[in-house]
Amino acid sequence: MSKSGVVGLPVLQDGDVVPCCPPITAGELSQADAEKMAAMFKALSDPVRLRLFSKVASHPGGEACVCDIADVGVSQPTVSHHLKKLREAGLLTSERRGTWVYYQVAPSVVAAMAAMLDLRG
DSSP, X not given: OOTTSOSSSOOOOTTOOOOXXXXXXXXXXXXXXXXXXXXXXXXXXXXXHHHHHHXXXXXXXXXXXXXXXXXXXXXXXXXXXXXHHHHHTTSEEEEEETTEEEEEXXXXXXXXXXXXXXXXX
């Protein structure tokens, strides 16, 4: 795990847009690229995870305390489980501040996923 808390993906600097994988129209995906993207899309395929990801992404300031996003209709332990899955997939980063954990969308992850799916090549 990198110091940013993202497993297996490069650490991007603010403003960088570096897709993890080549655009889908550039050619056949390698096994490694397919596994990276599948893990991201799999993590987002759960409705609770997608809602949590959306809450973090749309939260003012670009980060959200777990106390601000936990109301998604499941128990706190289940929220923690889903947030862990989003972090493991490289979609979120987190930082503990006192007793609370703050989450951010991993730098450029949305742009990277969009670039990978860009049919304009």
